Amino acid sequence: MLIFISRRLVHAIPVFVGISVLTFAMLHLVPGDPVMIFAGDKPMTEERAVMLRHQLGLDRPLYVQYWDYASHALRGDLGVGLRSQRPVVDSIREALPGTLQLTITAMLIAAVVGITLGIIAAIAHGTWIDTAAMSFAMLGISMPVFYSSLLLLLVFSFRLAWFPATGQGGFSRLVLPSIALGLASSAALARLVRSSMLEVLRQEYIVTARAKGLHANTVIVRHAVKNMLIPTVTMLGLQIGGLLGGAVVTETIFSRPGLGRLAVDAISSRDFPLVQGTVLFAAATYVLVNLVVDTLYAAIDPRIHYR
Amino acid sequence: MAKHVNHDTERSSMVSMATPCLHRVGRRLVSTLGVSLALLALVACGGAPASPTGGASAATSSAPAVSATMAATSASSVATAAPAAAGGNTLTYGLGFDVDDTLDPQVTNYDSTIRVTMNICEPLVWEPEPGKYQPALADSWDISPDAKTYTFHLKKGVKFTDGTDFNADAVKFTFDRVMDPATKAGQSHDQLGPYDHTEIVDPYTVKVVMKQGYAPLLSNLNGYLGIVSPSAVKKMGLADFARHPVGTGPFMFKEWVPKDHITLVKNPDYKWGSSMFKHTGPAYLDQIIFKVIPEDSVRTGTLKSGETQYIDQIDPLELQALKADPKFSVIQKGQPGSGWTLLLNQTSKGAMSDPQVRLAMEYAIDKEGVNKAVFQGLNQVAASALMKPTLGYDAATEKMYTYDPEKAKQILDQAGWKVGSDGIREKGGQKLAIDFPIISRPNDKAMAESIQASLRDVGIDFKVNPLERAAARDLIKQNKYDASFMWFSYGDPDVMRTLFASANADAFNRAKYKVPEVDKMLDDAAATTDTAKRTQLYAQIQERVLKDTAVVPLVDTIVYNAKRAEVQGDSIDALASYVWLYDVQIKK
Numbered sequence: 041m042l043i044f045i046s047r048r049l050v051h052a053i054p055v056f057v058g059i060s061v062l063t064f065a066m067l068h069l070v071p072g073d074p075v076m077i078f079a080g081d082k083p084m085t086e087e088r089a090v091m092l093r094h095q096l097g098l099d100r101p102l103y104v105q106y107w108d109y110a111s112h113a114l115r116g117d118l119g120v121g122l123r124s125q126r127p128v129v130d131s132i133r134e135a136l137p138g139t140l141q142l143t144i145t146a147m148l149i150a151a152v153v154g155i156t157l158g159i160i161a162a163i164a165h166g167t168w169i170d171t172a173a174m175s176f177a178m179l180g181i182s183m184p185v186f187y188s189s190l191l192l193l194l195v196f197s198f199r200l201a202w203f204p205a206t207g208q209g210g211f212s213r214l215v216l217p218s219i220a221l222g223l224a225s226s227a228a229l230a231r232l233v234r235s236s237m238l239e240v241l242r243q244e245y246i247v248t249a250r251a252k253g254l255h256a257n258t259v260i261v262r263h264a265v266k267n268m269l270i271p272t273v274t275m276l277g278l279q280i281g282g283l284l285g286g287a288v289v290t291e292t293i294f295s296r297p298g299l300g301r302l303a304v305d306a307i308s309s310r311d312f313p314l315v316q317g318t319v320l321f322a323a324a325t326y327v328l329v330n331l332v333v334d335t336l337y338a339a340i341d342p343r344i345h346y347r
Numbered sequence: 348m349a350k351h352v353n354h355d356t357e358r359s360s361m362v363s364m365a366t367p368c369l370h371r372v373g374r375r376l377v378s379t380l381g382v383s384l385a386l387l388a389l390v391a392c393g394g395a396p397a398s399p400t401g402g403a404s405a406a407t408s409s410a411p412a413v414s415a416t417m418a419a420t421s422a423s424s425v426a427t428a429a430p431a432a433a434g435g436n437t438l439t440y441g442l443g444f445d446v447d448d449t450l451d452p453q454v455t456n457y458d459s460t461i462r463v464t465m466n467i468c469e470p471l472v473w474e475p476e477p478g479k480y481q482p483a484l485a486d487s488w489d490i491s492p493d494a495k496t497y498t499f500h501l502k503k504g505v506k507f508t509d510g511t512d513f514n515a516d517a518v519k520f521t522f523d524r525v526m527d528p529a530t531k532a533g534q535s536h537d538q539l540g541p542y543d544h545t546e547i548v549d550p551y552t553v554k555v556v557m558k559q560g561y562a563p564l565l566s567n568l569n570g571y572l573g574i575v576s577p578s579a580v581k582k583m584g585l586a587d588f589a590r591h592p593v594g595t596g597p598f599m600f601k602e603w604v605p606k607d608h609i610t611l612v613k614n615p616d617y618k619w620g621s622s623m624f625k626h627t628g629p630a631y632l633d634q635i636i637f638k639v640i641p642e643d644s645v646r647t648g649t650l651k652s653g654e655t656q657y658i659d660q661i662d663p664l665e666l667q668a669l670k671a672d673p674k675f676s677v678i679q680k681g682q683p684g685s686g687w688t689l690l691l692n693q694t695s696k697g698a699m700s701d702p703q704v705r706l707a708m709e710y711a712i713d714k715e716g717v718n719k720a721v722f723q724g725l726n727q728v729a730a731s732a733l734m735k736p737t738l739g740y741d742a743a744t745e746k747m748y749t750y751d752p753e754k755a756k757q758i759l760d761q762a763g764w765k766v767g768s769d770g771i772r773e774k775g776g777q778k779l780a781i782d783f784p785i786i787s788r789p790n791d792k793a794m795a796e797s798i799q800a801s802l803r804d805v806g807i808d809f810k811v812n813p814l815e816r817a818a819a820r821d822l823i824k825q826n827k828y829d830a831s832f833m834w835f836s837y838g839d840p841d842v843m844r845t846l847f848a849s850a851n852a853d854a855f856n857r858a859k860y861k862v863p864e865v866d867k868m869l870d871d872a873a874a875t876t877d878t879a880k881r882t883q884l885y886a887q888i889q890e891r892v893l894k895d896t897a898v899v900p901l902v903d904t905i906v907y908n909a910k911r912a913e914v915q916g917d918s919i920d921a922l923a924s925y926v927w928l929y930d931v932q933i934k935k
Contacts, residue, residue: 070815070817091528121448123447123448123449123454123455123456124448124449124586124589125449125531125585125586125589126586131448131605134605135605135606190644190645193645193648194648197648197649197652197654198648198651198652201652204654205645205648205649205652205654206638206640206645206649206654207607207608207638208604208607209607291606292641292642293642293645294645295606295607295638295639295640295641295642295645296606296607297604297605297606297607298606301445301606301641302606305445305447305448305606309447309448309456311448
């Protein structure tokens, strides 16, 4: 297992290099001179442009710039925000807990609701319960996050005043945004769990287990659920990307501090070190989460061995 | 030149009524999808057990706040905590835009930042109405007739909240730091105009000297030029001061949880309030919490639910409901400066080079239609490049052009532009087409499409080209456009120089309007303190740029803030942007 993990980590290196090249290139691929983008609409003398270009290190050859950027990034130094004059890493560190809290809670909601609904639907296959669960899943998938967010706010914050509408801190401020964010994922998950469950239930070992006279619950929990976990865990891993993306919307609507809003605000204030830093961080997280998912396979299914 | 953020800047202070459809759909959903709500409620119960892991919890809200006087506190120690529950004497203010990662008034580029810092760092003068000034840290001032030398007589006995004395040194320090490249000054740099130097005449008298006459200075002091504590800046350094600003204001900085809230507390020693306020001594409020709530509909919702008591920029769809409800009060005020306009490129090589085409456009655009379609009718049809509340606004412009599509057609007919088979006019094989690159944003697109429909009716093909910001700017830089949007809120009519002076033909003078006579009038009007003379000059300029068809005024913008009725004593400045909270009381 350790060998597998270390090998996968080695494989992740080119991915990280690719990500760093892309985030670095971002600045140079967008139309317009980076210095002009930074200056905004203010007219700028050529003299000042040259000075700024030098200050920002943009007058060096591209490969030197990249090498500088990448070697600093390796040491955990993502540069300094142009407006705040603070290390980008500090801004990310500050925004991270909010986003982590939100995505982890949303993930838990997605997992609990999605898996439960999926299993129930599969067991009650063909009944009204199945139809209801799948209608919910359909609704969840088709409803964009900003919709469900506004809807939840309207009902539970503004009408019923059960939860505060904005900010971060405490359980009550976490409920609505994480439901809004978790909902879409739980819906996708419920559909997947239902179909994998149905497939597993048709397997011969389930028939055998039943024939042995095992209790129905034991058959489901010990034999069926374990076997449908592989596609489910894969799906959950992939959902992380969706959750991180969805956090941009949820954080804005619920006025929560977090990585998503950090990135969006950095874009609108043209703070490119901050944009590069947040993108690099999000991409790296995604890669790592999927590595974790792969590793989990072995823990879940003894048939899978990693060499 | 920019006092305020111009229209290309994302976070402008104007009434941005973007994406109303979103809220509408939201409401329809509520009524039609009752079933879904029941299901949502189900999930709410089912999902609840999931508890937050680590990070902030309610308990951390009592964590010691970063105090303004604790200068050495490192920036990263800003607590991640929920704002304290809004007590009796706390005002929770819903900011529409976030601050731009700094609370240093001289570094920021955003009006929203000044909405916070104006309570901490007071300026020399306040401007409650355009062109009317009130003493703040200066008791009185004399201006040389050529508007080159400003002498300020400062208040005595004023202290910064870190204990430093306020005096002429602090004023000189503040203005000089704006010019220091190391400060990387934001808007404040433009506000100081042709600043030369500050002379300390005696400890309580300063002489601010301009390189050329610069009448807008007094107006510009109100905001980005708030005076900062020199010792605090020197002690903390730039990055730390930006997170713990120190001034002389009625409120002091307490804590800042980025992208969540900023808390200010009352300055108990404050006794030098401007004579324009209704009381003296410390502020009534113990605490102000500025909450950043970017979504219009959510911000308005929090006002209704009581989570906030005062908000910037309401959701336009809620205006009638808020006005009708005695629990709320809407604060409505027109902005000074230059409103939404179309600047017509005078150097265009296309059909636009025909002055008759430009003249036809003055008549052809349905401005009320733009106001209704894009702003729900909440703004006001414009007649001049200057908005109505601006000093020197010329009412005579209202009679120059009216919406008259028939007249537009007639002008084009006479100029030889004949309607082609596709309804678009042409002359000598040339189509009457106008290139219009815009930044792809909801408001800009909606306005452009409304204008496009008006022009299409008279046979003009208005080619709207929505682009990414930098791409649009590139086209404009290369002079590949016929018309451009502009919006420029500003406290002084000198904004006309930004928009129409030859010297700015490669900047905001997107009409590339170059008339030496107008240049001279613009310079003369800025270099005198004689209001009658300025008014007369600006009237001439306003009429002249319309006569030369350099600009089509579209709409004047109006700010709509709202508050709960129990909030009393607030007032809003000349720019309709900054809210004075010193006199505010919350009456139950």
